[in-house]
Amino acid sequence: MGSKNQTDVSHFFLLGLTDDPRVEPVIFCLFLFMYMVTILGNLLIILAVSSYSYLQTPMYFFISNLSFNDICLTTTVIPNMLLNTQTQIQSISYAGCLTQVCLVLFFAGFESCILSAMAYGRYVAICYPLTYTVIMSSHLCGLIILFSVLISILNMGLLGLMVLRLSFCTNLEIPLFFCELSQIMKLACSDTLVHNILIYLAMFIFGGIPVSGIIFSYVQIASSVLKIPSVTGRYKAFSTCSSHLSVTSLSYGSGLWVYISSAVNILPNKTSVACIMYTVVPQMLNPFIFSLRNKDMKRTMKKLISIVPSL
Template sequence: MMDHNSFVMLQYRGSTGWCPSIIKAQNLTQVSEFHLMGLSDDPDLQPILFGLFLSMYLVMMLGNLLIILAVSSDSHLHSPMYFFLSNLSLADISFTSTTVPKMIVDLQTHNRVISYAGCLTQMSFFMLFGCLDSLLLSVMAYDRFVAICHPLHYQVIMSPRLCGLLVLMSVLISLLVSQMHNSTLLQFTYFKKEEISHFFCDPSQLLNLACSDTFTNNVVMYFVGAMSGFFPISGILFSYYKIVSSILRVPSSGGKYKTFSTCGSHLSVVCLFYGTGLGVYLSSAVSLSPRKCAVASVVYTVVTPMLNPFIYSLRNRDVKRAMCRFLRKTV
């Protein structure tokens, strides 16, 4: 007869590895840590990666902080479009800060271990700020839609109350997605292996490593994908459909270009963020190796947040003037 504190554990063969199937268990030891494989195992490449990512992280922080400070300090930029831009910059800083500092420390200390709790925490913030980025881009598309298609009612529609409510709703939805994803993973005790072929705790890889029914994993992944990707993209596509329809009715070609130029920066950021993000996850589901996916994901986790301030400042005279005024005051 089995002792009260003992347990029996059987192994069954899964699709990609062995997983434990618990018949009766008490005092089970959960996975205590994971090993992040990083971008490369080449020791000669580690100092180069350290310097590269430290530089990109500092540039990203400086650029986005300048955007936030310029918008908050200049009364000419106290409008809905720049209010959303400053929130996007704050989300970009938080999004990159969930993964890159840990990777920089790992490259310096040559220690790629992350605790189970640390992994879940990192993944929770990654989902939160990644989803927030996506929703804010959708909100900014709606702002451009109102500005171009309903210019006479723009100030009435995009009131400060509505702008604050849109940002608050984006934060709450992002929190819901993040917590639902985490609550599902907290139910998993055993994993097929402890090595994660990434430089951070990627949610899709962690779900694939979990020893559980694949149907549950797929439902979670599809739901999270719909909430953080499909719905925002649908909103952006609908907004730009209306914008293009409105621009086509403008008689002069110069007027069409001037009207559409107000969307150029936002459209560039949308293509860069969604193009790289969707490309990584779609290719990982088809044939791309996990290590190549990790390298490709650098674009939307590091490069895109770093380029956003340059895209908005180089294509926007108001932002450039505000940043110059702010720097002159500071100096």
């Protein structure tokens, strides 16, 4: 098979979710609805945290950062997909594809760091409640976000440069609705051994280490909660972690599904569904999970929604 150097590649082709023109309007309406719900829900979370002083705590600080990240991640993927569906254009420029890959890498890595930081915050709140405000100071929370941004930028830059060094074959079709790193790697004609090693290293840093930290935090939390003599007290302590556990399970579970789908070369439509579960569904559901399972957030959301008709 002939090959092209990366400098000769001008476009990739996104095959999308379907090649049936009758289904495309349904897909467009569905994804537009999901995108609008994602933007509105996460904006309400950010507005609630920034507007009410009783929500300006470390936990809600991380939640608002997660909401902002969810908006950015979804916006990286969905608008271009909606535009392609409407215009029937399947191509994306080489520069546009590389940009999309880098942004998805950054926001996915940043999300993993935030979820890990939230688990640490829950650990401190339950295991060291008397010193929680001292340990989880605004200075520490700011440093955690800064470190998360820097390490995510480093990961994005390293893997982005790796893609720049690839040479591609004449087949430039990506069986998804956005440019995803593992699918780009499959199109390469050049040797990808070093690239795969770097990808596994990145997966360990942004997957293995955070998950290990989250598991450790919740083992310590469970150990402390089980020592509480009151059943009501144990339930209350566990309930404060339920939202984070739900969001974490949804995020890492869908991410693992994407990895397995790409690794074992299952049908393209199933890989697309896996990517939807990773880049669209969690970001849409997170505001509902945090709102419906948290009394303070639920009360604040009712206030915000009641203000809207009077504007």
